[in-house]
Amino acid sequence: MSDTSEDDNEITFQVKFLGRVEVVRPDGLQILDEAAQRLKTPDEYVPEKTAKKSKVDLFLSLSGIDILENKTKFLLYTCPLSTVSFCALLPSSTKVFGFVARHPAADMNNCMIYSSKKEKSIRGGRDLIVEALRHKNKMLQRENSELKRRLEGQTD
Numbered sequence: 001m002s003d004t005s006e007d008d009n010e011i012t013f014q015v016k017f018l019g020r021v022e023v024v025r026p027d028g029l030q031i032l033d034e035a036a037q038r039l040k041t042p043d044e045y046v047p048e049k050t051a052k053k054s055k056v057d058l059f060l061s062l063s064g065i066d067i068l069e070n071k072t073k074f075l076l077y078t079c080p081l082s083t084v085s086f087c088a089l090l091p092s093s094t095k096v097f098g099f100v101a102r103h104p105a106a107d108m109n110n111c112m113i114y115s116s117k118k119e120k121s122i123r124g125g126r127d128l129i130v131e132a133l134r135h136k137n138k139m140l141q142r143e144n145s146e147l148k149r150r151l152e153g154q155t156d
Contacts, residue, residue, distance in 0.1 A: 010061040014070060017056040018113040020077070023100060026109045027086035032098050035111035036090055058114065060133070065099070067112070077112065082140060085109070087133035099133055 021035040055070040064080040079101040087099035090113075098113040 010059055013058040013060075013116070015056060015058055015114040015116045016053050017067065017076070018053055018096070018115055021111050021113070023109050023111045026100050026102065029088055029091060031086070031100060031111060032088055032090060032113075033092070035098065036096060036113055039113055053115075056114075065101075065133075079112075080104070081133075081136045084133060084137060084140075087137065 018036070019039040021038050023031050023035055025031050056076065057068045057070055057073075059066040059068065062081070064078060065084070066075060066079075067077040068075055079099075083102040083104060085100050085102065088097065090096035090098070093115075095117070096113065096115050098111050100109050100111045102109055
């Protein structure tokens with residue numbers, strides 16, 4: 001189920017949160033696949049990996065991504081879109097998707113993995129949220145390139 005509000009430009013999805021895994025690189029399908037595999041392997045020392053898979057509401061807006069626990073509406077995570085570096089569907093299962101975001105206070109990247117019951121497809125069967133994140137990622141990469149170009153021009 002997804003809703004779009006024109007007042008606040010927010011898209012919501014109800015999905016199953018599979019877990020959060022710290023990753024070494026901020027992008028790539030291999031990172032997403034490795035994170036999903038790590039979630040399948042129980043680890044008593046990493047609570048995110050052993051936590052019960054729960055239904056969450058994923059809110060995507062121009063300011064960021066908020067993940068709320070479905071029943072309690074407790075905010076689990078918030079990720080400004082500027083911290084998101086990669087998003088994709090899991091190649092082996094199009095119902096599983098994830099994104100990589102830089103931790104706002106630490107020098108690390110986290111991969112958040114989700115599962116949806118059914119595909120909400122647009123153009124080529126891609127999940128709407130993945131499309132929205134890819135679009136935002138491209139915009140931020142362009143902005144980053146422009147800022148780097150300006151900075152290089154100032155240092156000459």
